[in-house]
Amino acid sequence: MNILKFIESFTDDNLMNSTGSRRDSFSQFGNIGKNLALASIPFGLSALTNKAFAKDITATPATPIGALQFALTLEYLENEFYAMALDSGVIPASENGGRDLKVFQQIAAHESDHVKFLIAGLGGSASANFVPKPTFDFTVGGAFNPFGDYPTFLALAQAFEDTGVRAYKGQAANLITTPDLLTAALQIHSVEARHASEVRRLRGLKGWISNSERGAGMPAATQAVYDGEGVTMQAGFNTATAFGAAAGSEAYDEPLTTQQVVDIANIFIV
Amino acid sequence: MKNEVKIHEVDPSLNSRRSFLKLSGLTLATTGLILAGCSDNDNDNDMPDTSLPGIRNGVFDLGSGDFGVLTYAYALEQLEADFYTKVVNASSFNTVFSSLEREVLTDLYHHEVVHRDFFKAALTGALPDPSSQLLPSLAFNYGSLNFNSRTEVLATAKALEDTGVAAYNGAGKLIKTADYLLLAGKIVSVEARHAAAIRSLINPNSKDFAGDDIVNMSTGLDDAKDPSKILPIAAGFITTKFTAKYLP
Numbered sequence: 001m002n003i004l005k006f007i008e009s010f011t012d013d014n015l016m017n018s019t020g021s022r023r024d025s026f027s028q029f030g031n032i033g034k035n036l037a038l039a040s041i042p043f044g045l046s047a048l049t050n051k052a053f054a055k056d057i058t059a060t061p062a063t064p065i066g067a068l069q070f071a072l073t074l075e076y077l078e079n080e081f082y083a084m085a086l087d088s089g090v091i092p093a094s095e096n097g098g099r100d101l102k103v104f105q106q107i108a109a110h111e112s113d114h115v116k117f118l119i120a121g122l123g124g125s126a127s128a129n130f131v132p133k134p135t136f137d138f139t140v141g142g143a144f145n146p147f148g149d150y151p152t153f154l155a156l157a158q159a160f161e162d163t164g165v166r167a168y169k170g171q172a173a174n175l176i177t178t179p180d181l182l183t184a185a186l187q188i189h190s191v192e193a194r195h196a197s198e199v200r201r202l203r204g205l206k207g208w209i210s211n212s213e214r215g216a217g218m219p220a221a222t223q224a225v226y227d228g229e230g231v232t233m234q235a236g237f238n239t240a241t242a243f244g245a246a247a248g249s250e251a252y253d254e255p256l257t258t259q260q261v262v263d264i265a266n267i268f269i270v
Numbered sequence: 271m272k273n274e275v276k277i278h279e280v281d282p283s284l285n286s287r288r289s290f291l292k293l294s295g296l297t298l299a300t301t302g303l304i305l306a307g308c309s310d311n312d313n314d315n316d317m318p319d320t321s322l323p324g325i326r327n328g329v330f331d332l333g334s335g336d337f338g339v340l341t342y343a344y345a346l347e348q349l350e351a352d353f354y355t356k357v358v359n360a361s362s363f364n365t366v367f368s369s370l371e372r373e374v375l376t377d378l379y380h381h382e383v384v385h386r387d388f389f390k391a392a393l394t395g396a397l398p399d400p401s402s403q404l405l406p407s408l409a410f411n412y413g414s415l416n417f418n419s420r421t422e423v424l425a426t427a428k429a430l431e432d433t434g435v436a437a438y439n440g441a442g443k444l445i446k447t448a449d450y451l452l453l454a455g456k457i458v459s460v461e462a463r464h465a466a467a468i469r470s471l472i473n474p475n476s477k478d479f480a481g482d483d484i485v486n487m488s489t490g491l492d493d494a495k496d497p498s499k500i501l502p503i504a505a506g507f508i509t510t511k512f513t514a515k516y517l518p
Contacts (some may be wrong), residue, residue: 065375113490179443187491193462198479247380
């Protein structure tokens with residue numbers, strides 16, 4: 001097939017609204033290079049969410065319980081991602097004097113803690129509020145190789161952490177009536193932001209997001225994680241006035257809606 | 271061993287407040303802040319609405335509720351902005367710090383000035399009578415802190431950023447308006463990004479970006495502190511007197 005024409009067609013709204021299964025979509029990438037495939041997979045596009053056999057997660061109710069259930073699902077994703085990465089050996093033990101391995105061991109420990117903390121917060125695994133762990137496929141049907149290719153792992157780690165920061169922020173209003181839960185969510189939220197900063201810096205980027213840039217080396221597929229980050233008006237104040245739009249946008253992280261996060265997460269759920 | 275090059279201020283056994291006080295060279299006895307409960311002669315009849323910031327008993331009080339929390343945040347952002355303004359303008363800034371460190375510190379200077387100016391504008395627009403209710407521009411004194419010392423500047427930045435994260439995390443539950451809560455949330459994650467970056471400049475080959483000294487090892491939760499725990503820390507650097515009698 002004409003690869004260029006196929007990739008071009010990803011910008012065609014008709015294709016995005018088609019009902020082809022996700023696996024069918026990705027099978028068409030079979031013969032092209034990994035980098036090209038990475039650069040061409042749109043996160044969260046509707047073409048990818050009409051999966052024939054997928055068990056997608058759905059948006060949780062805008063309630064305190066719903067917010068915790070939603071958070072738990074994201075923490076399941078991060079926890080499994082880092083546990084598999086550590087098991088796979090994809091993180092070089094000698095990279096940067098052992099820095100990378102120490103960083104991801106620490107992040108993995110936190111994500112594991114967050115899963116346990118949230119399950120307990122929902123009343124334990126026997127509670128009616130408990131949500132089970134979905135089945136994840138971090139290769140997205142073979143298109144990604146995060147546990148065999150370190151740069152791909154790093155790129156996904158950055159995408160997950162920056163998504164996590166925005167996802168928790170989007171749940172704040174759902175927790176405003178439950179101060180203790182809100183505080184706990186904020187305490188997880190800032191840890192995700194610490195993770196995001198460090199992963200970005202490991203990749204040679206700034207720890208903060210300039211405009212809505214996904215950053216050098218991030219696949220175009222991850223742009224949905226960064227769309228809307230370039231806001232420079234905050235409550236009527238123009239944050240770009242003093243030092244320009246990049247600095248003004250860096251000074252604030254923006255929320256993602258529940259549905260936006262669900263669309264991103266569903267790419268990795270089978 | 272990496273530990274051999276660690277400076278005393280980043281010893282994980284010390285919490286940020288202890289580091290802060292050590293660096294500031296000042297003690298709590300010099301604080302200009304009078305905290306909640308210190309005074310029982312409240313002038314409540316003249317100013318029954320304690321949610322509004324303003325002069326009470328001759329001293330500016332932050333108030334309570336949403337305006338109190340936002341004014342509290344404005345005070346902390348004034349401190350951070352002032353600190354980084356002095357950092358980037360110090361005479362040896364270009365020689366003491368590496369280019370990467372200068373980039374990080376300059377970004378932090380930009381972000382914190384933007385935060386400060388944002389709170390000033392937002393409060394000026396939202397307060398019923400900003401001419402009497404807007405927290406004035408505060409004055410600062412860093413004691414013996416040497417702004418040409420890489421070690422002291424980075425350690426102070428670490429303490430300031432960790433304190434900022436704990437302050438916002440602790441104050442979130444005091445905010446009743448969803449829009450204000452979201453604004454605070456937009457800022458606190460950037461403060462956490464700062465904290466991680468500064469920590470990894472100090473001790474790069476480590477897990478200090480989210481170290482066990484700041485993130486609880488069994489829950490994975492970051493620090494959260496009430497204003498009454500944060501303000502004595504900040505007071506080590508703030509010379510303008512103000513009170514926070516109606517914040518927890």
